[in-house]
Amino acid sequence: MKTLVSSVIASLILVTTWxxxxxxxxxxxxxxxxxxxxxxxxxxxxxxxxxxxxKPIQNDQVIDRNYVHQPPLxxxxxxxxxxxxxSNKCLSCHGWKFASQVGATKVSPTHFExxxxxxxxxxxxxxxxxxxxxxxxxxxxxxxANDFSAVEALSASGLSN
Amino acid sequence: MSKxxxxxxxxxxxxxxxxxxxxxxxxxxxxxxxxxxxxxGGFNWGMEATNTEEFCSGCHAxxxxxxxxxxxxTNRSGVRAICSDCHVPHAWTDKIVRKVQASKELVMxxxxxxxxxxxxxxxRKHLAEREWHRLKENDSLECRNCHDxxxxxxxxxxxxxxxxxxxxxASGEKTCIDCHKGIAHSLPDMSGVExxx
Numbered sequence: 386m387k388t389l390v391s392s393v394i395a396s397l398i399l400v401t402t403w404x405x406x407x408x409x410x411x412x413x414x415x416x417x418x419x420x421x422x423x424x425x426x427x428x429x430x431x432x433x434x435x436x437x438x439x440k441p442i443q444n445d446q447v448i449d450r451n452y453v454h455q456p457p458l459x460x461x462x463x464x465x466x467x468x469x470x471x472s473n474k475c476l477s478c479h480g481w482k483f484a485s486q487v488g489a490t491k492v493s494p495t496h497f498e499x500x501x502x503x504x505x506x507x508x509x510x511x512x513x514x515x516x517x518x519x520x521x522x523x524x525x526x527x528x529x530a531n532d533f534s535a536v537e538a539l540s541a542s543g544l545s546n
Numbered sequence: 547m548s549k550x551x552x553x554x555x556x557x558x559x560x561x562x563x564x565x566x567x568x569x570x571x572x573x574x575x576x577x578x579x580x581x582x583x584x585x586x587g588g589f590n591w592g593m594e595a596t597n598t599e600e601f602c603s604g605c606h607a608x609x610x611x612x613x614x615x616x617x618x619x620t621n622r623s624g625v626r627a628i629c630s631d632c633h634v635p636h637a638w639t640d641k642i643v644r645k646v647q648a649s650k651e652l653v654m655x656x657x658x659x660x661x662x663x664x665x666x667x668x669x670r671k672h673l674a675e676r677e678w679h680r681l682k683e684n685d686s687l688e689c690r691n692c693h694d695x696x697x698x699x700x701x702x703x704x705x706x707x708x709x710x711x712x713x714x715x716a717s718g719e720k721t722c723i724d725c726h727k728g729i730a731h732s733l734p735d736m737s738g739v740e741x742x743x
Contacts, residue, residue: 465617465729467733470735473742474728
């Protein structure tokens with residue numbers, strides 16, 4: 386029995402010294418050009434698991450604006466909405482013809498103005514591609530905390546449109 | 547087999563079938579039955595084979611690619627709608643009617659009405675209008691085969707969806723295709739189509 390115990394201890398010691406002495410065990414400390422970023426660190430030699438795609442916010446609640454002239458954000462899903470030369474899905478609710486009947490916000494009159502200040506009878510070409518200025522939001526908390534706050538006139542009441 | 551025994555066999559077979567014996571009627575019925583099964587099976591197989599996406603993609607390849615980013619190709623439920631779900635009626639008689647109508651597509655295929663992207667683009671609005679008209683006439687039957695208004699849970703739907711579904715749809719004033727054009731394909735030029743600007 387004694388010999389058994391001592392031989393087990395001896396072999397344990399042997400194994401641990403071999404492991405700590407072996408350079409392979411220390412490989413993770415070798416600098417292989419990895420990258421440290423806000424999304425954690427990754428080694429050059431391996432492919433990091435991609436982040437999951439964030440879910441769009443789609444509660445249809447108007448999102449407060451942060452500064453005057455900010456294009457309002459889109460509070461709903463727009464998957465598959467086509468906006469091109471052939472059709473404009475946004476205008477089929479937000480166009481003046483349909484907005485009140487659907488209960489959607491009208492596009493503002495500024496959208497009918499050309500760069501020279503002429504008012505056209507329909508949405509001006511420079512304002513036609515809605516998604517150039519208006520974007521949907523994802524439920525993705527910022528990686529760096531942000532203490533920006535809107536000017537008082539916009540933030541205090543919590544009202545906006 | 548010698549010639550005489552072959553003739554003998556024919557003779558006895560002839561006697562067997564020429565007499566109005568029970569066996570003759572039985573064989574006839576049996577043959578009719580088996581033939582019927584084969585015909586029916588083959589017919590239904592033909593009906594099924596022409597319902598697959600591979601079949602449609604033979605002539606509508608651009609459309610099959612176009613459908614891939616849409617909700618009816620991948621979605622959270624993992625249920626797919628394929629071409630025939632939306633374009634071929636389920637009821638048997640309607641199905642036959644649509645298939646016969648579709649034989650016209652064969653002629654048009656030979657005429658090459660949509661065999662280049664340019665030709666397809668030019669004819670697309672016309673084709674889309676025919677589909678809208680068909681779905682309007684049958685109260686969007688093909689959509690309703692999967693989406694039954696009776697079982698829509700408004701508490702699960704988005705605000706915009708509830709507002710529309712509980713009013714215009716519920717009252718029967720509008721049907722799915724009035725509001726959901728382009729749900730599976732890119733749209734043609736929509737100027738002049740009701741509800742679009």
